[in-house]
Amino acid sequence: MKNNSHGLKNISTIVLNKLCAYLEISQQGKEKTLIQKPAEEIAELLQLEKWVKEGGLDPVSTNLFMDAYLANSQHLHHPHYMGHQVAVPHVASGIADFIHGVINNPMAIYEMGPSAAVIERFLINWMLEKVGWFKGTHLSDFRNLKNNGGGVLTHGGSLANLTALSAARAAIAPEAWINGTPDDLVVLAPEEAHYSIARSISIMGMGQNAVISVPVNTLKVMKPEALLPLYRKIKADGKKIMAVVANACTTATGLYDPLDEIGHFCEENNLWFHVDGAHGASALVSNTKKHLLKGIERADSLIWDAHKMLRASSLCAAVLFKDRKNMERAFQQKGSYIFHEKEEIGFDTLPYTVECTKAALGTKLFWVLAAEGEKGIANYIDNTYNHTHKFYQLIQQHPDFTCLCEPETNILCFQHTKFRTDNDFQLAIRNELIHKGNFYITSTELNGVRYLRLTIMNNLTKESHIKALLDEIIEVAKSLTP
Amino acid sequence: MKNNSHGLKNISTIVLNKLCAYLEISQQGKEKTLIQKPAEEIAELLQLEKWVKEGGLDPVSTNLFMDAYLANSQHLHHPHYMGHQVAVPHVASGIADFIHGVINNPMAIYEMGPSAAVIERFLINWMLEKVGWFKGTHLSDFRNLKNNGGGVLTHGGSLANLTALSAARAAIAPEAWINGTPDDLVVLAPEEAHYSIARSISIMGMGQNAVISVPVNTLKVMKPEALLPLYRKIKADGKKIMAVVANACTTATGLYDPLDEIGHFCEENNLWFHVDGAHGASALVSNTKKHLLKGIERADSLIWDAHKMLRASSLCAAVLFKDRKNMERAFQQKGSYIFHEKEEIGFDTLPYTVECTKAALGTKLFWVLAAEGEKGIANYIDNTYNHTHKFYQLIQQHPDFTCLCEPETNILCFQHTKFRTDNDFQLAIRNELIHKGNFYITSTELNGVRYLRLTIMNNLTKESHIKALLDEIIEVAKSLTP
Incomplete structure (x- = not known):
């Protein structure tokens, strides 16, 4: 890959196409949010040793590299991403990063x-x-x-x-x-x-x-x-x-x-x-x-x-x-x-x-801001906060679940309480969810009690996704119960 | 601008074209390295207030925005950039930033x-x-x-x-x-x-x-x-x-x-x-x-x-x-x-x-590294260090200039000593150089003495560019001498 405008154009165009496909599939909620392989396996898939020693990335290999790289990334644009409080980034922000780089x-x-x-x-x-x-x-x-x-x-x-x-x-x-x-x-x-x-x-x-x-x-x-x-x-x-x-x-x-x-x-x-x-x-x-x-x-x-x-x-x-x-x-x-x-x-x-x-x-x-205007940002904040409140009502009303408290923001803590309420069980549910990779959520501890935790960072996350999450948790909880 | 793959593709393509043109012109040593306008003027040119309040960036306005943005940036890819020790980035690094963003x-x-x-x-x-x-x-x-x-x-x-x-x-x-x-x-x-x-x-x-x-x-x-x-x-x-x-x-x-x-x-x-x-x-x-x-x-x-x-x-x-x-x-x-x-x-x-x-x-x-391999990086380091040593000999031999010392790296300190050697004069030369915008260099003080300072970060910087720099400094020094 040449360090000039031709190199930039050739490789960027391939990367852009891959990113667009990734974005589309993620936003449509297809594929998993996270497939978490061991580090050694990923190093092998990405052929890190070869690239660092030899260089020579070209259009063909960029295509392959991007497939492996994106497959082993966290899919924040997926409506099932409800994990840590980092932005589901607006694509405009990615363009700013490109220019900076x-x-x-x-x-x-x-x-x-x-x-x-x-x-x-x-x-x-x-x-x-x-x-x-x-x-x-x-x-x-x-x-x-x-x-x-x-x-x-x-x-x-x-x-x-x-x-x-x-x-x-x-x-x-x-x-x-x-x-x-x-x-x-x-x-x-x-x-x-x-x-x-x-x-x-x-x-x-x-x-x-x-x-x-x-x-x-x-x-x-x-x-x-x-x-x-x-x-x-x-x-x-x-x-x-x-x-x-x-x-x-x-x-x-x-x-x-x-x-x-x-x-x-x-x-x-x-x-x-x-x-x-x-x-x-x-x-x-x-x-x-x-x-x-x-x-x-x-x-x-x-x-x-x-x-x-x-x-x-x-x-x-x-x-x-x-x-x-x-x-x-x-x-x-x-x-x-x-x-x-x-x-x-x-x-x-x-x-x-x-x-x-x-x-x-x-x-x-x-x-x-240039893409959305401050009103667009305000709408996004309103939506994520309001949706979370709706999801709270949905979860709270479900016989198998209990929420910690009424949320003020887009963060929501809850437990699956049908079989067991202990910390190990909640953690085990979370671990199994991550292992399956269809949803990404976190957990937290309050007063020594472990809760499952959602942060609704994605405007695309709707009631149907929350229902699907609850179904998956119910299934996981059953599978963990002898 | 839509937050989806269409939005990303449309706007990125425009941005990529602008970046390629910027890179080409810079690497060829055309136009200035830096035009430094007052902040208020740049805010106006970029229409910041409008974009933040209203949003709505689209293909046409992205074109105009990029022109204004890039014109008021520092042109690190220009062979006349010899300033602070930040990377003249390899374009591959920009692609990594794009993916991250x-x-x-x-x-x-x-x-x-x-x-x-x-x-x-x-x-x-x-x-x-x-x-x-x-x-x-x-x-x-x-x-x-x-x-x-x-x-x-x-x-x-x-x-x-x-x-x-x-x-x-x-x-x-x-x-x-x-x-x-x-x-x-x-x-x-x-x-x-x-x-x-x-x-x-x-x-x-x-x-x-x-x-x-x-x-x-x-x-x-x-x-x-x-x-x-x-x-x-x-x-x-x-x-x-x-x-x-x-x-x-x-x-x-x-x-x-x-x-x-x-x-x-x-x-x-x-x-x-x-x-x-x-x-x-x-x-x-x-x-x-x-x-x-x-x-x-x-x-x-x-x-x-x-x-x-x-x-x-x-x-x-x-x-x-x-x-x-x-x-x-x-x-x-x-x-x-x-x-x-x-x-x-x-x-x-x-x-x-x-x-x-x-x-x-x-x-x-x-x-x-994937673009260049570690040998490519080693060559880059060798070149910038070796070039700097050549430039040192060139500057040291010029009757109007004195170097502080033989360089060990790609950093070189020198003075224009024909008329005056005092700190104010060296600083005035540097300020006038920046004002003209054809070269970007820095200055430093050692033992209370102010020196002009080059850092050769760009492989494209050749002897001809250093000769042009010395000519410009000679001209500036004359213009500052009554």
């Missing part, structure tokens, strides 16, 4: 991709406006206005959480960057916070002991009334609260913490309020769902993954700040070869991200 | 992309073999053998450095994850270490004061003989060395630290040795250049960016460990909804990365 404009330095840099900054303004943190006159207003929010796109929600927490630390302990983190800082988070919160705190050198669990109800939703006594106790212990973290929504159940009450408490006590909206912040785009995020404008920082409910391929996550100055404080490092070496004609995001080289992340989201 | 298989959990997961693990074996850390019988040997190396691909070198340093911390202070980092740890690094090293240390809560500069020569290459006295002093001060960091190569000058001597010292004193090979580790693929990395197998950890000299589009970085067990210690967090919920049929990289959702990074590098 061919031209490689890593725009964290404006010069390295002006178009891509402008698109990212524009989308940050769009997101800030949805949160209520944008003070410009129109979305192309790129001035760093006083009291304006700020934000940056980064490679994933975990990195976004790490960035937000670094900013929170810089705000309460500005000397930490130079002298190290003082050992009296703690972070309050509900136990259902995404693992990247606690992981960030450990990466940041504070240790797991610095994460204090905020009391939650039986569904793991934060009790805002528990904050004040906790705050008093921490103060009495001589510790300082670096941040209060809330979920919007939780990964396991998809329930939102009461942001307004938590925000009010943080304002009253001058505490940094961070919202992990990786999954649920997208509801801000929907007029009928944004009430779930009431009070979010009280937060100091927010993360929001576009590679979940905004249909961008992974990764494309935003970390947003109510006050841009806080973003500027998160990282304070300089490098002479890259900073301050040129006249400023645009803007560099480099100082505000962990990444030095960064991909053109904004273009993924932009292409989805 | 359409099917979105974030394979950090095996189930979410078996093909992509296997490719990543295979390439990690390939890289480990180049370093001398692979103990398997063939590259598809995925067993976790005793004393085998380990590694993972991550979104960029900065994140890779952070991961390696987290592992170094876990090795010397296993309790840090739970109790916080002890305050007696320091890291030794030459002052020319990439800014992400010091930044990682601050993110990790240790503060800049924990970074101790190792003495270097006038070209900022580490003096290994300086390590022992420094080590004794640090010990006498009651501090512990968490890691010794070396550059392979430095960002500014492209010179390699003497890894063998540093490795020997670290072995003698039982210290963690980390090599930042983001740019220069790729020379391991070349039989004629790998001597520059002599002793690298003595390291405990190594980072290696495939989105630099291995021609993958950004991002695709590896963090590699001599001992896989050290990788497993870097992060210790658990999350019940994602870990341990299934039978293990393949392997998950999730526990070893900062990222939870991760893109199919390995496929970018794999496609380049």
